[in-house]
Amino acid sequence: MHRWLRIPFAAAIACGVVLSLAASSLAETVMEKVARTGVLTVGSPLGIIPFSYVNDRQELTGLSVNLVELIRRKLEVQVGRPVRVEYAPINNLGDMVPLVQAGAIDVTCGSQFTWDRDQFVDFSIPYYYSGIQLLTKKTSQLNGSPESLVGKRIGVIPNSLGETVIKTIQPRATLVTFNEPQGALAALVSGQVDGVAGDSLILAGAVLRLNSDEYVQVPELPYTNYGIACMTRENNSRFLNTTNLAIAHLMQGYLVGDEKYTAMIDPWFGPNGLIQIPEDRLRDYFTTVINSHESIRLPQ
8 A cells, every 4th residue: 555755855855955846745735635646655764663664574564654554544535535655765864854844745653742843844643752862781881861971972863852962961972973773773783882862762672673682771761751743744734633533543442452453553562562661551641642632433
């Protein structure tokens, strides 16, 4: 139901050249574009366990991939025609917000909500939460305290929340930039950096790839917390409503034990998932989000 879409002008995003190229797409809403073309363009960072990554069978998989499939199904009902997903691989995470702003992609999920980003793009309701931590070797002297960061080489993604947080809590840390998490992780393994600053859930997924007990996430409590959501262009309320409804159905389905929905979450989160989250914590979070809106009847 989906295929890959290459974005050859991704590098131009950073300097704003692509804005003129995408101007025509901004003249219509996401829903109008999907109704006209039958295509939903989804930005997808690769190698981001548990949200979107390529597995051993060379299949794109993850919690966000499952969520996008729910959104696609709801779009088909909304626009009254078949809809397919085109995935646009995003290699430089710093391009994500400009790509959404420019209309080069319609939506991306697994995104960190921040108030700064919310000035430029719109976010769905969150479907879980995370925070910023450090991944380091257990033998390292890094314990996550600001003092332990002095003079240490910390891998970060440019313009990321991880970079901002480390700059704020310890200006005397030495920041080493990488365009994607895999490069930062490789530098940690080889000893080029002392730690990597990033999203707690993504760092936990990185440890799975390392398949080693030599690494630890610090500090125990993240430096900052935020919701994980889908991100789309501003002023696309109908598409945002459809996305929110898909997320609500996913969480409600999990809470009532519907196998269709639990199967979309259990492989990634939960006591037996790749990222092991206590079931009561997951259920409490889903309940809080649902109750802050409305309990809903699941589609048949």
